[in-house]
Every structure is written in C-alpha cells, then in structure tokens.
Amino acid sequence: MSWIRMGDGASDAEQALEAILTKVPRWAGADLRYCSVSGGISNTNWRVQVGAGGEDVASAGAGPESGKDVFLKVPGRGTEMFITREAAHEASRRAEACGFGVAVLDYLPESGVEIFAFMAEFRASSNLDFLRPVVRHNAVRALRAFNDAPRLSLTKTIFDMVDEHVRQVAEVGGRVPADQAFLMQRLGEARAALTASGLDLVPCMNDTLAGNFMIDGQDHVRLVDFEYASNNERAYELALWFDEMAFSAEVEREMIEDYWGRWDEQTAARTQVLKALGDLKWATWAMIQERVSTLDFDYYKYGTWKLRRARTLFHHPDWPLWLRLL
Structure with a gap:
C-alpha cells in the first residue's frame, strides 16, 4: 500500500478526505497518514493511521485509537439522493450490538462520515x-x-x-x-x-x-x-x-x-x-x-x-x- 501523509494530498479525493480529517477533534495535533481502500461503487474508502510516526500522540487528543488503523469512507457525489446518513449510522451501531458488525469509533454528523475500527485480520x-x-x-x-x-x-x-x-x-x-x-x-x-x-x-x-x-x-x-x-x-x-x-x-x-x-x-x-x-x-x-x-x-x-x-x-x-x- 502507498501511504500519504496528512497535508500531502494531491487529488480531489485525497483533499476531500483531509478536509474531513481536520474536523475530528480527538485527532487534533495527531500524526496522520492514509491510503485508499478498493471496493464500493458509491464512495471513496480510506484506511487512516493515527499516530503514524510512532510518537506519543495520546496527549494531543488522538483518542484510544492512537497508533491503530481506522476505516472511513467519503460520501460520493449524489449519494444523498439515496442515503440518510443518520439512519446508516444507527444501523451500523445495531450491527455492532448484534455481534456481527464492526466497532464504530466516531460519527461526524455534519459530513455524515462514520469512523470504524480497521479489521486487519478480515x-x-x-x-x-x-x-x-x-x-x-x-x-x-x-x-x-x-x-x-x-x-x-x-x-x-x-x-x-x-x-x-x-x-x-x-x-x-x-x-x-x-x-x-x-x-x-x-x-x-x-x-x-x-x-x-x-x-x-x-x-x-x-x-x-x-x-x-x-x-x-x-x-x-x-x-x-x-x-x-x-x-x-x-x-x-x-x-x-x-x-x-x-x-x-x-x-x-x-x-x-x-x-x-x-x-x-x-x-x-x-x-x-x-x-x-x-x-x-x-x-x-x-x-x-x-x-x-x-x-x-x-x-x-x-x-x-x-x-x-x-x-x-x-x-x-x-x-x-x-x-x-x-
């Protein structure tokens, strides 16, 4: 995989992702890097590493996922015609509760972005x-x-x-x-x-x-x-x-x-x-x-x-x- 440091995004998709990452309060000041994840025909998918440089970023508000990878997707243009993001988030939580979903770490209501634990073993x-x-x-x-x-x-x-x-x-x-x-x-x-x-x-x-x-x-x-x-x-x-x-x-x-x-x-x-x-x-x-x-x-x-x-x-x-x- 090819990792990109926060701030180095060149494409429109990378810059859209970085704009979202800056809005996660718990990651303020954290060292972030990311790479694209294939799959899906509506959105762009991303793997993000928090505390990628290995330094202690917990004090900077990176949250419990410091040093770990997370997953998020950036909604594609026009998806709001089909998708109610609050309803999707509720369903993600329901799936996690029933034991067959993925841990939901955060939700950004203004952008409709959910942040999940990255399941490296899956x-x-x-x-x-x-x-x-x-x-x-x-x-x-x-x-x-x-x-x-x-x-x-x-x-x-x-x-x-x-x-x-x-x-x-x-x-x-x-x-x-x-x-x-x-x-x-x-x-x-x-x-x-x-x-x-x-x-x-x-x-x-x-x-x-x-x-x-x-x-x-x-x-x-x-x-x-x-x-x-x-x-x-x-x-x-x-x-x-x-x-x-x-x-x-x-x-x-x-x-x-x-x-x-x-x-x-x-x-x-x-x-x-x-x-x-x-x-x-x-x-x-x-x-x-x-x-x-x-x-x-x-x-x-x-x-x-x-x-x-x-x-x-x-x-x-x-x-x-x-x-x-x-």
Missing part, C-alpha cells in the same frame, strides 16, 4: 468465497442476527425504494428502458400480492453484495456498509443476496432452509418475486448514478445486466404462480 469476501458452504452458513447467521435486531427508525420498503428511484431518474434526466411500462406493471402486481400477504418488516442491510461481507482466516463473517439499511420485508434480504451471488437453485434452497429452518413453496415463491424487484431496484439506481456520479464505474453496463436478470423472472412462466403462492 478481508472483503468475493463471490468465490461463497462457493464454500461454511462461508454461506456463517453469512446467513450474520444476516439473521441483524434482521432479528430491534427495528430501526427508518422504514423504507423495496417498493418505496423503486418508487423513489423512478422519480429520481426523471429528475436527473436518466435513461428509461424501452419496456418501462411492462416493468412498472410487474412492480404493481408484486406490490399488490406482497402487500396483501403482509410484510414482515425487520432491519435489513438492503445491500448484500459480496464485498459487504468480511471474512477472516477462520471464515468468521462480519457485516459492513449499512448505508442503504432500513426496515424492509425480511425475505428481501436473502433474495437480494441471491441476486448478488448468482447461486444455483440448489444452493438457494439450502440457504432458505438454513435461514428459516425449513423450505416451502411460499417462501421460495416470495424469494423469486423479491429477487426480480431487487434487480429492478438496483438497475433503476444505476440509471441515476450514470448521470450524477463522478466515480470511474460503468453504471450503464451494471444497470443493463440487472435489468436483464429482472426481466428473466418477470417473463418467467411461473410468475403468476409465484404471486398466487404469496
């Missing part, structure tokens, strides 16, 4: 890690623990999310799929069926891509990144995870049994419907990000891929059956 997982049953099982345990935690202050269902994104696409002049009317028809059908069956609203990460699961050498799992967290339909958490992992039908059944303690047609049907809605949600999000984000990421390609998978389920011959089973 690394971000990849889809390949989830080919191993033990990792999948430990991930399910972590998700279930967070879902079973006390409710959050913010409730935002999958329907709220898609509705919000559709409005935002129009506001920013984003691309609209040629079959938008059909996609909205399917959304309406799913909304009616799921609402009639009743929503089980619990804390959900709502962002279960592989990189948000950290694993160590013993395959212990910790959950990170709760920017999109809210109370949402419980079954959506697994459904979105299945979207991200591209599990086979056999593995999906295994994970449903692991999470719920059983497999049945109703739960399986609910999962299929919510998988389609999850891909629709993130495809619509990508249409907005294509217009507003400054990060070097192909949001159009990402959104196109998500829409293609959503259509596979929306056009599936069992779609009417899944809705009846809900």
Whole structure:
C-alpha cells in the first residue's frame, strides 16, 4: 500500500478526505497518514493511521485509537439522493450490538462520515468465497442476527425504494428502458400480492453484495456498509443476496432452509418475486448514478445486466404462480 501523509494530498479525493480529517477533534495535533481502500461503487474508502510516526500522540487528543488503523469512507457525489446518513449510522451501531458488525469509533454528523475500527485480520469476501458452504452458513447467521435486531427508525420498503428511484431518474434526466411500462406493471402486481400477504418488516442491510461481507482466516463473517439499511420485508434480504451471488437453485434452497429452518413453496415463491424487484431496484439506481456520479464505474453496463436478470423472472412462466403462492 502507498501511504500519504496528512497535508500531502494531491487529488480531489485525497483533499476531500483531509478536509474531513481536520474536523475530528480527538485527532487534533495527531500524526496522520492514509491510503485508499478498493471496493464500493458509491464512495471513496480510506484506511487512516493515527499516530503514524510512532510518537506519543495520546496527549494531543488522538483518542484510544492512537497508533491503530481506522476505516472511513467519503460520501460520493449524489449519494444523498439515496442515503440518510443518520439512519446508516444507527444501523451500523445495531450491527455492532448484534455481534456481527464492526466497532464504530466516531460519527461526524455534519459530513455524515462514520469512523470504524480497521479489521486487519478480515478481508472483503468475493463471490468465490461463497462457493464454500461454511462461508454461506456463517453469512446467513450474520444476516439473521441483524434482521432479528430491534427495528430501526427508518422504514423504507423495496417498493418505496423503486418508487423513489423512478422519480429520481426523471429528475436527473436518466435513461428509461424501452419496456418501462411492462416493468412498472410487474412492480404493481408484486406490490399488490406482497402487500396483501403482509410484510414482515425487520432491519435489513438492503445491500448484500459480496464485498459487504468480511471474512477472516477462520471464515468468521462480519457485516459492513449499512448505508442503504432500513426496515424492509425480511425475505428481501436473502433474495437480494441471491441476486448478488448468482447461486444455483440448489444452493438457494439450502440457504432458505438454513435461514428459516425449513423450505416451502411460499417462501421460495416470495424469494423469486423479491429477487426480480431487487434487480429492478438496483438497475433503476444505476440509471441515476450514470448521470450524477463522478466515480470511474460503468453504471450503464451494471444497470443493463440487472435489468436483464429482472426481466428473466418477470417473463418467467411461473410468475403468476409465484404471486398466487404469496
């Protein structure tokens, strides 16, 4: 890794980070250095060392993390359209309390930046890690623990999310799929069926891509990144995870049994419907990000891929059956 001393930042991203670091009172006068951390498609991520020079900076207000590494992210442009930072911070605290999150060291309300302990013994997982049953099982345990935690202050269902994104696409002049009317028809059908069956609203990460699961050498799992967290339909958490992992039908059944303690047609049907809605949600999000984000990421390609998978389920011959089973 390439460390940068505080004050030596050259790029816009580095200078934005340094502006935030100067606002942490406990680090006033501390020797700081930092380096970028890869991952994420909305923000820039950073590893910061407090007391990097090895001198005693505790008396200068560096806090208990003196001589240790911490992690923080700088919100990307436009993320305020999707993320309520106070709600994300509450969810981070909830995850820490349930035993599967990361220690939260500080929160800067004016910038919406959280400061976490840096877990040197953990690394971000990849889809390949989830080919191993033990990792999948430990991930399910972590998700279930967070879902079973006390409710959050913010409730935002999958329907709220898609509705919000559709409005935002129009506001920013984003691309609209040629079959938008059909996609909205399917959304309406799913909304009616799921609402009639009743929503089980619990804390959900709502962002279960592989990189948000950290694993160590013993395959212990910790959950990170709760920017999109809210109370949402419980079954959506697994459904979105299945979207991200591209599990086979056999593995999906295994994970449903692991999470719920059983497999049945109703739960399986609910999962299929919510998988389609999850891909629709993130495809619509990508249409907005294509217009507003400054990060070097192909949001159009990402959104196109998500829409293609959503259509596979929306056009599936069992779609009417899944809705009846809900």
